[in-house]
Amino acid sequence: MIRFESVTITYADAVRPALRDVELFLPEGELVLVIGRTGAGKSTLLKAINGLVPHFSGGTLAGRVTVDDRDTRTHPPREFCDLVGYVGQDPLAGFVTDVVDEELAYAMESLRISPAVMRRRVEDTIDLLGLESVRRRSLTTLSAGEQQRVAIGSVLTAGARVLVLDEPTSALDPPAADDVLAALTRLVHDLGITVVIAEHRLERVIHYADRIVQVDDDGTVRDSTPREAMQRSPVAPAVVELGRLVHWQPLPLSVRDARRAADSLRTRLASLPALAVQPDPIGAPVVSVRRLHASYDDTIALRGIDLVVRPGEIVALMGRNGAGKSTLLSHLVGLMSPASGDVVVNGRDPAKQSAAELMRDVGLVPQEPADLFFAESVDAECSADSGSRARALLDRLAPGIDGTMHPRDLSEGQRLALALALVVAAEPPVLLLDEPTRGLDYPGKARLVTVLRDLAAAGTAMILATHDVELAAEVSHRTVVLADGEVVADGPTGSVVTASPTFAPQVAKILAPLPLLTVAQVRATLTAGTS
């Protein structure tokens, strides 16, 4: 179906090729997962299927890419719209109309399909993707999961046989991500559509994949079955790492397979002494929220929130999209004032402080780190506040960033590193992070975890609002779960995340009822047991 023949892609003004000598054949009806580090060239590979590279993005393509015998060299992307559907990272940025069913029909209008056929196809796609309840709504009022499904539907109606998605689940909470992935697997299995996905968070999608295409840092590409790829891949989800640690054969890819293979491991771990529990942080609370009520645009966003964070404590704030996590963080930095209740951060009310004073009390890294940037180069950004401290931190978090680069040209991980460096350079005693791991690959996450642990050891209190249960399990002492504006669970991470199926990390699901959350903990228990 999709064939790459000796493809080398070099962007204009680039030193080395983005992809080098790619030989690939993807047959019809498979779910293909493209993995690799940030900036390795996954997006380039996906866009080359459609012809967006080189027709839209510029650059040189050597070799041949054919989809169903249609060559991208001779057909621009618009000639591919009835064969290949491309959904970018931000579906909202790709919407042309403002209502769901018009968006679904947009691609068909260019194909000059008659209105009766258009109506039928729109109805079928709505049924297929479960969009009946939102069909007349405005696109900006949909949730992220619904937007993603509308974006998928809008390329399906044109009759695409190949779907290409760039990080479809990175911005979604676990239930919405499951919905999108379920829709995609249904398309593959019921309709025989070829789906090519690039993802960082492999734990959700690895057991659905039929084939893995791995893009290495130097631009070469290997394709293999999931098991083979996971045996040697540097980026691997927790279940695969556990399998590699204890040498399970065949390597399990899903929680179910791992659980079946884990009987002996469970008995062995149960007999070993438990890890020493970290002492609870002590000290006067730096963040104290009491009976906070907040409303936002005529809806009640928060009802009676109580929260206490002490120095050196890392609290993970979890919950569905729209549960109130970002609203709570906005209150803690004084961007919003509560309707009732009080918020005390570092002894003062953040809403009443000026910006300069506030920066010394609390720092927030927003969901979109690029919002913090306004200078022309990385060096100018760092020197705007405190010069050397920010630059040193940046080098620790993401080494090898050229100081003359424009901040918006950085990759996701590098942007997060720069934003974190800028915020932490002011050395606030309270640090807030809103979805820090969105778009971050596993090595980047590991570096982030190290930095967060160091900051906590130095006495900074941190609150992470995140969907990533693995991150929460790895780094947080306490977990608070918000739902519909209320605190539903508040306690040590170990007990909170294992109590709920949605928020349990993979290792906890595999080794339940043992209280182990991460592969590192398993490794530590085993080495402590053998020594």
Next chain:
Amino acid sequence: MRACGDDTRSAKSEFARRSDHTCLGNGRDRHHEYRTSHKCGGSTGVGYIARRGVGRVNGVRGERGTTGVAGGRRSDDADRDSGRYSPRPRIFRHHGDRHRARRRPRPRCVVAIARSAQMNTLPRTDTASDQLHPGAWWTWSLALGGAATRTTNPLILVLLVAVAGFVVHARRSPESSRTFWFFVRLGVVIVAARIVFDVMFGGQHTGFVVLNLPSVPLPNWAAGLHLGGAITTQELLTATYGGLQLATLVVCVGSANALANPRRLLRTLPGSLYEVGVAITVALSFAPQLAQAAVRVRRARRLRGLRSTGLRSWWSVAVPVLEDALDRSIELAAAMDARGFGRTGQISRRQRRLVAAGVLAGLLAIVVSVYEILDVGSPVLAGVPLLVAGTALALIAVLLGGRHRSRTTYRPASWRITEWGVLATGLAAIAGVLIGGRVEPGALHTTIYPLAIPQLPWPTLVGIALALLPGIAMSTARGDAPQFRAVRGELPAVARR
């Protein structure tokens, strides 16, 4: 929790299974589609609607955001070669109709979520007004506005505003009421500003004095202006009448906006103007995004300890916003390219330029002629020949340009007898005002010196009453839907990630 057993498509059942919902009752087969004796239980608004058998029903949003819905389409819709719903209102619709493929009618299940604690009902925005061509609403509203420009009689103006408000209310959806009230507030601001300006700078000091302000002497070069002085009722009334005229025009434009989204109007543009329409549609979506981006950047600046007010910070707010807009526009262009924009129907450059020139010239002629018609000073019929010529020129240019069919339209809006009727009622309002001015000279411009009670000539009353018809007729047809009053959910402002 799911009680219904009927679901042929795995898609639906998967989503239905994954959400908590209660089956409200057995659906009916196609033979009983129009009966209102539906045995739907349910204590929610949704069930009530099903019992009343009125209109289309929206789903209720449940906890997980996935819902079932009571709704669907008629089985012979697909058989008829029509790209739109028929103008008769639907009495009851079934979800995911598959009757056309079956010989036996199958019971359909009406599924809805009833969670009173989290009921976040969003009334569907497709009221009956969506079935009308948007041009009908725009011409109707602009006709009302045209009637307003011919008179300063406050009684007539207030009646026009009331008519506009009534029709918007009869066709309301949550978004439409919000836009309409924005324009009404703008109108109030206009009247207030006019009064303040006239009081401060106006020069009429004759008449019944209400308040005596000290008069500030101005230098010789500002000899025409008078600052301060006595405020008289005449002055206030003149200002009010003048402001009211402009406010009425603004409210009429607001009602056009509320009744037919400008984007829907842009979709009805002929083929040769398609790219222009797309550009304007994209600009309409970008403007709120720019505003949101500016808000985000200001917040972020506060987080970095920088002031976000003042002229100096304006540049540092503008640059990230513009960069963000540029990134978004590139992503949008890539998405449109990948979805086939610009695929077929490339007319030659020369032809495109000719079309553009013809349309521009025609529109200019129309504008000038309309101005002449509406201008109080000149006779009514002076501008008509130019209007006809301009319209003809624009139409010819557009039709010639659109000969080569480049795109089809999903749900094309067509102009039928209903649209002519709506247009006729709007023209009736103008006619009523003009004839009333003939019948009772001086009724259109209430005299200030001496103060007189505004008169309402009977032709004007008849004309304006006729303009009410679109609101009355349609709301009767919709069956006076109670769900829109009872369950008035609020739309969330932005999609939360």
